[in-house]
Amino acid sequence: MPFDLDKMYCGAVRRGDVFLIEEEEKQKAVVILQDNILNDGLPTVVCALVQPYERGEIMVNEVLLKQDETGLGQDGICQLHKVMTCNRGILVAKKGELKPEKLQEVYKALDINLGRFRDKRK
Numbered sequence: 001m002p003f004d005l006d007k008m009y010c011g012a013v014r015r016g017d018v019f020l021i022e023e024e025e026k027q028k029a030v031v032i033l034q035d036n037i038l039n040d041g042l043p044t045v046v047c048a049l050v051q052p053y054e055r056g057e058i059m060v061n062e063v064l065l066k067q068d069e070t071g072l073g074q075d076g077i078c079q080l081h082k083v084m085t086c087n088r089g090i091l092v093a094k095k096g097e098l099k100p101e102k103l104q105e106v107y108k109a110l111d112i113n114l115g116r117f118r119d120k121r122k
Contacts, residue, residue, distance in 0.1 A: 071096030
């Protein structure tokens with residue numbers, strides 16, 4: 001897959017950043033989950049999909065992100081049940097950064113999705 005260097009994001013990538021990615025000529029929003037040290041050294045990033053929020057129930061493994069937090073122009077749902085690894089070459093644009101408090105909500109939802117809450121009982 002050749003990269004379009006005119007579209008590719010070449011800046012720093014940090015955990016909690018909200019990015020647009022481009023796959024098969026479609027843009028999607030994601031939140032970066034991967035550790036910053038790995039972000040600096042690997043050609044891939046681990047992220048979670050962000051879908052537009054269309055009023056309704058938010059599951060325990062999802063987090064509501066307000067439009068001012070994401071830079072996307074609308075509220076979104078960070079879906080921790082849709083975690084993926086992306087090649088850095090498909091990162092198109094950084095749109096926002098989650099505040100530490102919101103990132104903690106993301107971690108909690110990810111822990112629920114991974115079943116880590118069970119580990120704490122032992």
